[in-house]
Amino acid sequence: MHDYLHSDDKLLVSFTIEGDQKAFGEIVRRYEKMVARTIKSMLGDIQQADDIGQETFIRLYHALADFRGDAKLSTYLQRIAINQSLNEIKRKGRFVSLFYQSDGNKETFVDLPDNNSESSADMKEVVDMAVKELTPEYRVVTVLRLIQGYSTKETAEILGLPLGTVLSRLARAKVRLKEVIEKLI
Amino acid sequence: MNNDDLRELLLHSITEDVSDKERRLIEEEAIYDYSFGNDFRERVMNRLEPVKTRLFSGIDFLRSFDIIFKRVALAGFTVIIILTISLLISQGSLSYDTLLGLDTHVDEGLVSLLIK
Known part of the structure; x- marks a missing residue:
């Protein structure tokens, strides 16, 4: 049994890649607030913000296999959250x-x-x-x-x-x- | 801190670095503490399940293929060794003819005649 709470991001990423979903759950817990602040500051406190937040983490999950650790995980996640928010703005056209x-x-x-x-x-x-x-x-x-x-x-x-x-x-x-x-x- | 001072600090912080104390003040006084719904994490994990299946199915297939190949190869190699040993014991040699099953033929036999 891993100690997720005290594991650093790189370790959580490697656990996740090996198929450990609980490790990814810890990543979500750790960065949920940060992503919420970015997305809701960009879009407002709207219903879609939660969906875009979920999509941000799903995309991160997809991308973890290619994550080499050159940048911090939070930086990587912020980039995804920003891109998702900009896509939403573009999609709605307003x-x-x-x-x-x-x-x-x-x-x-x-x-x-x-x-x-x-x-x-x-x-x-x-x-x-x-x-x-x-x-x-x-x-x-x-x-x-x-x-x-x-x-x-x-x-x-x-x-x-x-x-x-x-x-x-x-x-x-x-x-x-x-x-x-x-x-x- | 009144609104005017806070506003100045806010605007200052956009282009200039501020101390940790000032940063905390900005976060407490001027920035919404946004969060997602209570069950956000559960919803992400629920959406993850089918994704996980897709993501790892390719890797699982390759791993399974690798394991199966090794098992089949090992079983085949073992059978070859056992057959060779049994041939050696029963025929007393491992000559080319023995391996082809031609060492014990009788010249008058039908098969021998056909070979000739």
Whole structure:
């Protein structure tokens, strides 16, 4: 009987590849929260988010045989979660946020609350709404950097983008977020 | 920390590194603690069962093939050894004729005549 709780990720991966499902169950337990935060920050707290979370882990399971351990398992999983979220956004052809509508590249705000409204006190809600207002390319970098707390280098690694691209996207996202948050608070 | 300070810290953290203490503060005060449903793990594991069968069926087939091949080869080799030993005991030699079963033929026999 393996001690899954104290096994590192590489060991859990090798147990899983050998057919030990409990080891994969421990991987799910370990990273469930992280994946939920990424997917729901990208898409919103919607019903499909759970399905996409499940799909993310199923895809990880499929990919484990090819996992060589060059990157951390969490990085690998984040990449899958981000790709799944972007696919969902693309599939629906619209952003899930309730207050935002997209018409191609044209961005339109829908009924953002004004200053001094009661909801402005809830910073979590404001940040959540502001992040979802960003276009996907800026939302992705913001979720990884602001919500998940990754460094810019790690963000670039997860997304497979040059560091300069990530930095410039973060700078633009920051300007946009500032505008939206100031409007909401 | 008031909202203005928190907002500044938030925006600062997007492009600049922040301390662990500031990071904890951001997580506690400004970021939703999202999670999936209670039975998320069970649902993933349930979906995994058919996937597991597909994923490992190819590997299992190759393993089974390998094991079966070894068993058949070993059994065949054993039979050959036993037959050779029994031939050696009964005929007293392992000449080419003995192996072909031609060493004991009688020249007047029908088979011998046919061979000639």
